Amino acid sequence: MLELFRALWRYRFFIVSSVRNDLRARFARSHFGAAWMVLQPLAQVAIFSLVLSEVLAARLPGTTSKSAYAIYLMAGLLSWSLFSEITSRCLTLFVDNAGLLKKMVFPRICLPVIVVGSALLNNLLLFMAMLLIFALMGHAPSLELAWLLPLTALTVAFSLGLGLMMGVLNVFLRDVGQVMAIVLQLWFWLTPIVYMPSIVPGGFQSWIALNPMTPIVQAYQQSILHGQAPDLVGMAWVVGLAALLLVLALLLFRRASPDMVDVL
């Protein structure tokens, strides 16, 4: 374990420069550059709030302000975008970097760390843009926003554990990647991001409760919209699950490493 961190430290420059290049490559030669990173999720928020709150007249129970729904949406999307970016990029991580893995010698663990680094950076920029919009809407965030730090860590741990496991399996069974892409879409709708859990019919309630992303997303919404501390007891099992997934993923990664290069 210690040597893992030592290798990461030795390759810190490579990791930082990869994250930077990631960002730069994505927006190279586009006029709005990094603004796209913020514009895209915001467009999504705008579409959802327009369709759901204006057209379908969905209201957040207990609030009267129109902006409450938009804030609810953004809080959920902040969490979900981090989760889905890390998961989906880890899913194809080894397949995409096949050339590098086959030809160069470097600590393999750098690759997921780079993904996490660049996803966190994207998430930070998105968060700052959201704060700006909250200010325009007249929504003052409270100190409970500090909960986002441990929540982000939990989201990263859960998505990294899941993504890495699937990513390793995807090298050998490419169907995993295809299936997971569909699962992620479905998962989004099984998570109370665009709707409130209360409006869901009873039969589906238990499904939503079993979804480990539900407590995480709800905690985001609690701290951003309501300025309240999240339900720590209800979240304990997700923390346990994330830790378990992370350990399993590392074990699987260790076991599969020698075979991986041969198959890629």
Place this chain on the structure above:
Amino acid sequence: MSACLLEVEDLGKVYRSYSAEWRRVLHWMGLPMASVTEHWALRHVSFKIERGEAIGIVGQNGAGKSTLLKLVTGTARANEGKVACIGRVSAILELGMGFGPDLTGRENCRHAAGLMGHSEAEISRMLPEIEAFAEIGDYFDQPVRTYSSGMQMRVAFGVATAVRPDILIVDEALAVGDTYFQHKSFDRIRQFREQGTTLLIVSHDRSAVQQLCDRAILLDKGRLIKDGGVEEVMDFYNALIAERENQTVTVRQLDGGRVQTISGTGEASVEKVGLHDARGEPIEFVNVGQPVELRIQARVHQSVPRLVLGYIIRDRLGQAIYGTNTHYTRQALEAVAAGTVVDYSIRFPMNIGAGTYSISTALVSTETHLENNYEWRDLALLFTVANLDKPFFVGTAWVAPSIELTVS
């Protein structure tokens, strides 16, 4: 420090395939899952490399060369045996790995050097030198997508060799770029070698191996089948290729320890080879520039549609000094009947430098020995050139100068 830099012991690498991939996953979990096929890409390979040696790894496609390199560099893990390595290993397996098209040459260099594990301070120190080596001027700060492939190669090679490693592994990447740059990169590799870097080169290019290496390892079907001097191994390798087409190979130890290899399908053979002076007397020692006659007698055992004689004069290291054949001189014989004896008389002035040389002969049907190789005979004749009456010079070519001086 120990003289032995790299030790490969009973190395083996197996590629397993399973009837279903989930069985492989269960195999990691420790369940006994039998694999359907096992393909040993490499097995029972052992060798040692001392500090400062230069070794060529040769073999046909699929012989296990790339697998061996992967195991030595550490990108793949061995199933049997071990690789013990001391010092920094640097591999030029593929140039331009990890280059991003939208980044500038400089940014890519920083990134690629980071990938090699260098720290930021080291990279900043290396950059000016890489820039100078690449010689691409202002392009260094332009996005790589605007580069020609040659320019990209220059930058990539510059980064890959910015720091002198203890072991440098080169995989056929040498024959890239323009001639000037090829020379430059060869020079750098040679310099590394003089400073004590051990070279491990994989190439099909005989001359590249001969120029840089002093030892060669021949792999075939995952086994090490020959380990020795470059010339000997290369000759054996050529013969091996010929053998694949049902040809025979004989290897004979000559006086002085050199090994002669004869291969071919045997429809025709060289009976006599001799070097003679202007009066027709056989000679072994030749003066620089002396007119000589190479006499070769070939006998046709089975009728052949076309007969071409080729010969190559090689230096001590086996590098070609001069070679041609009767196809190029438009003297090929058509429809040669069995029993025919052909005497070739080849006259030329021995305009080559002092040293020992060998002549290889080939009886073939076209300009290459790949189509029909009746007989290929390495070291068919050995002779020595001595400089008896010319001013001292070095090199293998006698390029008589006329030097004029103007002193003012």
